Amino acid sequence: MEKDSTSAVGADALAIPLLTPYQMGKFHLSHRYVVYCPFCRTPSSESSDMDATLVLSLRTIWVLLLFGCWVCVRIVLAPLTRQRSYGYVPQPHAILYYSQRTTKGGLLIAEATAVSDTAQGIFFCQLWHVGRVSNAGFQPHGQAPISCTDKPLIRRSNGGDVNRFTPPRRLKTEEIPQIVNDFRIAAKNAIEAGFDGVEIHGAHGFLIEQFMKDQVNDRTDQYGGSQENRCRFGLEIVEAISNEIGADRVGIRLSPFAPYNQCSDSKPEALGLYMAESLNRYGIAYCHVVEPGQKTGGEQLLSVLPMRKAFNGSFMTSGGFDREGGNRALAENRADLVAYGRWFLANPDLPRRFELNVPLNQYDTSTFYTPDPVIGYTDYPFFV
Numbered sequence: 001m002e003k004d005s006t007s008a009v010g011a012d013a014l015a016i017p018l019l020t021p022y023q024m025g026k027f028h029l030s031h032r033y034v035v036y037c038p039f040c041r042t043p044s045s046e047s048s049d050m051d052a053t054l055v056l057s058l059r060t061i062w063v064l065l066l067f068g069c070w071v072c073v074r075i076v077l078a079p080l081t082r083q084r085s086y087g088y089v090p091q092p093h094a095i096l097y098y099s100q101r102t103t104k105g106g107l108l109i110a111e112a113t114a115v116s117d118t119a120q121g122i123f124f125c126q127l128w129h130v131g132r133v134s135n136a137g138f139q140p141h142g143q144a145p146i147s148c149t150d151k152p153l154i155r156r157s158n159g160g161d162v163n164r165f166t167p168p169r170r171l172k173t174e175e176i177p178q179i180v181n182d183f184r185i186a187a188k189n190a191i192e193a194g195f196d197g198v199e200i201h202g203a204h205g206f207l208i209e210q211f212m213k214d215q216v217n218d219r220t221d222q223y224g225g226s227q228e229n230r231c232r233f234g235l236e237i238v239e240a241i242s243n244e245i246g247a248d249r250v251g252i253r254l255s256p257f258a259p260y261n262q263c264s265d266s267k268p269e270a271l272g273l274y275m276a277e278s279l280n281r282y283g284i285a286y287c288h289v290v291e292p293g294q295k296t297g298g299e300q301l302l303s304v305l306p307m308r309k310a311f312n313g314s315f316m317t318s319g320g321f322d323r324e325g326g327n328r329a330l331a332e333n334r335a336d337l338v339a340y341g342r343w344f345l346a347n348p349d350l351p352r353r354f355e356l357n358v359p360l361n362q363y364d365t366s367t368f369y370t371p372d373p374v375i376g377y378t379d380y381p382f383f384v
């Protein structure tokens with residue numbers, strides 16, 4: 001955490017970029033930090049009849065975007081995998097978890113399904129299809145996962161053990177419109193269930209990104225080969241959902257620079273720029289981009305700035321920001337909103353701590369993916 005001695009309380013808080021209000025389309029945010037939960041809340045139960053190829057309902061990473069009708073600060077809670085649901089259903093402890101991290105008019109990105117009406121704000125549900133990041137045990141009738149390819153994925157799981165995924169089945173060209181329609185229906189259902197909008201998960205090596213990146217996509221039809229073709233699937237989903245629920249209720253998350261789940265691209269900056277420019281056709285609410293990594297010594301490898309400049313809507317960034325880094329990103333106009341994951345997880349009162357510039361609780365990585373409903377979930381202390 002930064003060690004400047006500035007104390008910003010009350011009216012002085014407006015001098016801190018993270019604590020300034022922001023208008024995101026029709027949503028007025030009270031601050032510019034977003035609670036984002038990139039630690040997906042996968043279920044603790046070992047079996048379910050739910051179709052695991054399209055994790056879109058109670059089992060999705062949710063985006064609980066507290067966009068309030070005036071955002072007073074620009075700090076956002078990012079979407080996190082906490083694995084605290086049971087039988088694919090959120091439990092009462094989720095109400096406490098998100099209520100702890102709620103500020104009036106603040107933006108929270110959480111996991112699927114509304115948590116409670118104790119959180120004052122607007123709720124967005126993130127729509128997620130894992131594609132090949134799965135195995136037959138999670139699929140209906142034990143079938144293979146689907147993807148743009150039949151190339152298998154082998155990686156280490158969150159617990160550190162080697163996790164071998166079932167080789168995926170390559171989708172036929174004529175099957176792809178059905179997957180697009182699944183996203184459309186899920187978005188429609190989210191609005192009918194009471195959500196105010198949805199975020200499309202087009203990042204982290206899941207299905208949409210599997211199509212977008214050339215190190216995975218080896219298709220030869222209209223969904224493979226050129227950059228335009230590889231992005232077609234994701235953009236068709238954006239268009240279908242925008243037509244169904246309205247573009248002002250839609251956001252998307254992208255990670256063109258990150259090789260998550262063995263999903264990388266030979267020209268990530270060009271890919272990100274193409275997506276940012278293409279998204280302008282639909283007028284969606286925001287684009288949420290994961291920052292590229294850094295070389296040893298802090299030298300930036302790549303930059304989201306071309307995407308930021310090209311995209312006409314609200315631009316959200318995430319990726320290892322502290323208070324100082326988030327304020328600097330906003331002050332330098334590199335983003336409109338900043339998403340926080342680990343720090344918001346460990347500090348339910350993060351906006352207040354940033355306002356007072358007081359020490360932060362340290363997060364415990366050993367509890368990120370455990371099913372305990374209290375430890376590492378709702379037991380982090382507030383600043384007194």
